[in-house]
Amino acid sequence: MAVYSSVSSIKALWETRIRKRRDEDEEAQRRTERGGATGRSRLSVGVWEDRATLARLREKLQTEDGRLILRIEKEEWKSLPGCLVQLSQVQEWQIHRTGLLKIPHFISSFESLLVLDLSRNAITEVPKQIGKLIRLKELLLSYNRIQHVPEDLSGCESLERLELAMNRDLSQLPDQFRNLQRLQRLDLSMNDFSVLPDCVVALPALEWLDMGGNRLQHLPEDIHRMETLHTLWLQRNELEKLPENISRMLSLDTLVLSNNRLRDIPPLMEDMSKLRFVNFRDNPLTLDVALPEETTPAEEDEDDREMFGREFMHMYIQEARKRAYAVLNVHRVNQTNEDPSL
Secondary structure, eight states: OOOOOSHHHHHHHHHHHHHHHHHHHHHHHHHOOOOHHHHHHHHHHHHHHHHHHHHHHHHTEEEETTEEEEEEESSOOSSOOGGGGGGTTOOEEEEESSOOOOOOGGGGGOTTOOEEEOOSSOOOOOOGGGGGOTTOOEEEOOSSOOOOOOGGGGGOTTOOEEEOTTOSSOOOOOGGGGGOTTOOEEEOOSSOOSSOOHHHHTOTTOOEEEOTTSOOOOOOTTGGGOTTOOEEEOOSSOOOOOOGGGGGOTTOOEEEOOSSOOOOOOGGGGGOTTOOEEEOTTOOOSSOOOOOTTTSOTTOOHHHHHTTHHHHHHHHHHHHHHHHHHHHHHHHHHHHHHOTTO
């Protein structure tokens, strides 16, 4: 028997044996009415098929930075075989663009899993068994078809990063979501949220939140409860105003509000000393304010304009205050003319 030096050669040998075994089974079925031998042969075929599949999966294993990774990309794997549990020591799954339809229930067998990256597939639901992955730090499920997040997800007590962008119909999160005490980064962009869920506002360690491309019409008045948040993306929503308490978000340094329906900028935002990057572009703001020409570069590009969002905000607030004082003075003059004793 020839010695094969690669997994692919072993796989080819197994597949040849499987075909041969199937031919033998068909011949045996024609010659005998006894089903026992045939049953054993079929069982044997199943074993060989599992071994062949497992060999294919082993080809997808890589080690990076001491971490064992299962990486499958741009191949058709609409379902994951049960024999995968034999690779339960894998610490990271990266399965992209395979047409995967669901996360298998045996995911709970992978107790060592740190990263589960199943972005850009066709997954429709997250199984309850996901909550048993207590060591999981990153769960990336963007660009799928998920409509519902189970409350069991709160069992992933080590979770630090969760991405659910572009699932389109996702519009709610379970209240138990607030129990993710270590969650720092959350991407809910390009979904169907009409409100910022209270369970998100209550996350104690959240630092980065993207809610862009939803249907948000207003923000909660107590948004300042998000004490650790430093980056907030709210572009392409339907916001018409900002709550005054947004000025009390003392850790916030990046705020993107482009493509909304904002009419004004709250004056108290002037006191947000840590705010370094802010964007109000493409909003129907009441005042038409432009920065002085000497402030902006002569040949500005997209990035250059973004850098002056903070200066624009301050100028807008100052102009709004100036006009308010002017209106107040006119009102006082009119009152004095009507009643000289004032």
